[in-house]
Amino acid sequence: MPTPHPLSPPSPWVERFAPLVQAGGRVLDLACGGGRHLRLFRRRGHPVVGLDRDLGGVADLEDKAGVTLIQADLESSNSGISPNSLPVDGHFAGIVVTNYLYRPLFPAILAALEPGGMLIYETFADGNARFGRPSSPDFLLRRGELLEAVHGRLQVVAFEQGEIATPKPAVVQRICAVAGDDPLPL
Numbered sequence: 001m002p003t004p005h006p007l008s009p010p011s012p013w014v015e016r017f018a019p020l021v022q023a024g025g026r027v028l029d030l031a032c033g034g035g036r037h038l039r040l041f042r043r044r045g046h047p048v049v050g051l052d053r054d055l056g057g058v059a060d061l062e063d064k065a066g067v068t069l070i071q072a073d074l075e076s077s078n079s080g081i082s083p084n085s086l087p088v089d090g091h092f093a094g095i096v097v098t099n100y101l102y103r104p105l106f107p108a109i110l111a112a113l114e115p116g117g118m119l120i121y122e123t124f125a126d127g128n129a130r131f132g133r134p135s136s137p138d139f140l141l142r143r144g145e146l147l148e149a150v151h152g153r154l155q156v157v158a159f160e161q162g163e164i165a166t167p168k169p170a171v172v173q174r175i176c177a178v179a180g181d182d183p184l185p186l
Helices: 012-020 036-043 056-061 103-111 145-150
Strands: 027-030 048-052 067-071 092-098 113-124 154-164 170-179
Touching (some): 012 113, 012 154, 036 048, 036 056, 036 092, 103 113, 103 145, 113 154, 145 154, 145 170
Parallel strands (some): 027 048, 027 092
Antiparallel strands (some): 154 170
């Protein structure tokens, strides 16, 4: 049996805002990869849904209580995606997206949040090409693009864009935002 790849630790950005997701609320990890955020939210007592085109990195979670895994190519015309829905049933208390960008999904992601649901999103941005991949503008957020994507739909809790040094040098953009108009506790 091949040796499993070591798991990457959760993103500090996701860890920082994970406590804001409603206790026990269902969480979607979109383009879940190796499942580092699925595992984080599962440890926190959330039922989790992992969605990716390749579920090999989360195969060890198959048949675990509170874990649903859905294999879907989010960028395929046969994915079941419409402008306002993902190929998964229901709404979520939290949606996590890291190191992934497919702009046509923005409306579906926002529509999948339940009232009070948290969006925690972090991916590469313009300027990252000098550090390597991704370097194509198709996979790099434009300045303020996440703010534009949630404007008028979600309340922004936190937003950052710029260069980071760890876990490796990159240019990123990240947001934490909540669905609904209720005031947030400070």
